[in-house]
Amino acid sequence: MKPRHIVFATVGSQGDLFPFLAVGRELAARGHRVTVGAHAMHRAAVAEAGLGFVMASGIAEPDDKAAFAAKAFHPLRGPRFVVRDLAAADVAASYAALAPVCRDADAIVTTTLAFAGQILGETSRGTWLSAVLSPSVFLSADDPPATGVAWFDRYLRGSPRRGAWLRRAAEAVTSTWTAPVRAFRRSLGLAPVSVGGDPFHRGQHARDGVLAMYSPLLGALPADAPARTTLTGWCRYSPADGLLDAELRAFLDAGSPPVVFTLGSAAVHAGEAFLRESMEAARMLDRRAVLLTGSPVLRERLGAWHESVFAVDYASHGALFERAAAIVHHGGIGTTHEALRAGRPSLVVPHGFDQPDNAARIARLGVGAVLPAWRYRADRAAVLLRGLLGEALTRDRAMRAADRLRVEDGARNTADAIEGAMHRGGRAP
The missing domain is CATH 3.40.50.2000 (Glycogen Phosphorylase B;)
Known part of the structure; x- marks a missing residue:
């Protein structure tokens, strides 16, 4: 395959970054150009991996990391803070940073909270793929995610109907969290949500395929996973400085x-x-x-x-x-x-x-x-x-x-899937 330009748009911690560095290096070794859109704190890690970087977030790194972590990991208010007050509120700034890089992209790969990347992928004439880094992201009715409440989790796993109820309830509770994304989409002349639905849930899954980038040890693909989902296996990244001091x-x-x-x-x-x-x-x-x-x-x-x-x-x-x-x-x-x-x-x-x-x-x-x-x-x-x-x-x-x-080689499998999707060609919006 002739060299292509692939853009990864990811939001989160090292766990949300490292898999893309592994895949990015595999794609770069095949002659492709790879750009990673991420938070500023990841710039050095991306450079160390030998990949291009764009700061795709206007969120400032907190001065008081302890207070920030306590807020982000609060058992009740933490998810809303991360999704609504950080990722969704940042959509316009992130879009402005990513859009110039994505203009010549042959493929855009996005994660759950990369709302600007999702919009750019949806409106791109190239290939748009999304990544799922852990099984719970599917919010499957057939394999409902554990909540940490033992009796409730046993109840949910009793039947797909209960899992489907959890999915509907989660979508209803979190629907207001992505209001800034819907407003920004309207400013671009787009429908408030994509055909798939809310961007935090089913709307995050890309039209050209979904990459489930975790080990089958953690679970097989659920029966209700989106069409054209590939379980690639874990994409392990080991930094060059991975030796112990x-x-x-x-x-x-x-x-x-x-x-x-x-x-x-x-x-x-x-x-x-x-x-x-x-x-x-x-x-x-x-x-x-x-x-x-x-x-x-x-x-x-x-x-x-x-x-x-x-x-x-x-x-x-x-x-x-x-x-x-x-x-x-x-x-x-x-x-x-x-x-x-x-x-x-x-x-x-x-x-x-x-x-x-x-x-x-x-x-x-x-x-x-x-x-x-x-x-x-x-x-x-x-x-x-x-x-x-x-x-x-x-x-x-x-x-x-x-x-x-x-023995898993998730990076190779994911790179194969991305190349295969590009070979099939993106679809005009």
Whole structure:
């Protein structure tokens, strides 16, 4: 295929970025030009991957990351804040930044909250594809996402009718959140919503195909997935600096495999209590621990810690998790995949968004347990970790899951699907 220009438009944390860096490098190796539209904080990561970058967001990086994370991950108000007050409110600025880059794009690939990218894809004469990074995004009636409320989740999975009710209820509750997007569409002379519907739900799915960029281990495609959906497998990106620093390597080499505690790249900023409880859980277990604090400020606020604990702002998850005895994490889709790939048991502490569903899928695989964030306490974590670390069957299942995940090549499969869609040709609006 002759070289083409592919634009990725993504909104979110590293978990929403890294899969596109993996696919982008695969496409670049095939001779294509790739531009990634993302938040300014991702500029360096995109450059490191050797891809083009455009700042596709007018949202300023918060000065107080802890306060921002607490607001974004509030169990009731967090989703509305992220969707309405951040992503939807940013649609005009994002459109202005992306439009010049997309004029010569042969393909545009968008994510759930990339509302401006969705409009540009819909109105493009080129190929428009959308990406689904975790199973819950489909909001399937046949495979309803877990909410984190155990009895309710069991009820929902009892029949597709209940799952369909959840989908209708979610669409009704969140319909006002995308009002800024509908208003902006009208200013462009477009219908308030696309043919698919609300852009936060079914309207996000592109006309030329949907890329389900997660491992089949987490679930097969639901029967009610959009037409022309391809389950590609996980698109793993390992940064060039994915080696562990000397001090952390020395700590790992000096004793038994530790329990690793992390809340990813976003929720961690509101995680001081989580980290303190985690240190106490490790003490109760008489286990070594590695804490990923997300920032030097939070690391310093923890004060002194025992020599059996190592605290660091960030470490490559892939390299670190392979050295762990178990991993305690928030259930973000990228971290969930890395924990599965490491073949270590997980204790998942979901905070919001897709995390309760990812956590439930880990539990159904038999490779981990779930402890909701609001219930996270040292004694509870210690009990669950003791069970996970002592169960040979859980460890065996985790290793078998790792063997399956390591042979997936989601980046290649996704690049094949994008090239195939471009070969078929986009459709004029």
